[in-house]
Amino acid sequence: MRRDCLEKFSIGIAIIATAIVLVLAACTPVRFHQKALLSDRMLRFDADPLGSTLQGHMITPREGAIGGFNSVSAGGCSCK
Template identity: 45%
Template sequence: MRVVLLLLLVLAAGCATVKPQERALLADPIMQFDGDPLANPRVQHAIDNREGSHGGAGVSGGGCGCN
């Protein structure tokens, strides 16, 4: 019984309510984990060729606030 209660407490600690205005920040591609670091450059290359654009996929600038 104690083990089940402890398990429920541990699982409940990981739950969080996300406000609608915060969902855009969490859906930002920069917040996503990279599944396969070797496949990402190939996928980005295919997207660049398909869209006819290059760059814009990442964070620029230093820590000073100027871009």
């Protein structure tokens, strides 16, 4: 039980720390004219939403884990 609590506490701290680090990075903002490369599809996380969905449908039913890497969520399927 104590180990479980410690694990959850560590995960919570890691999430908060990561969020803070990411948000603080905006203290030196990237200006609009510097974002040409960021708009390229190779740097976008949602460049191919349909391909990502299909990939998720292939992988997700075969694994216990879900979330994060694609838009597929649990439910909506009779198998899992």
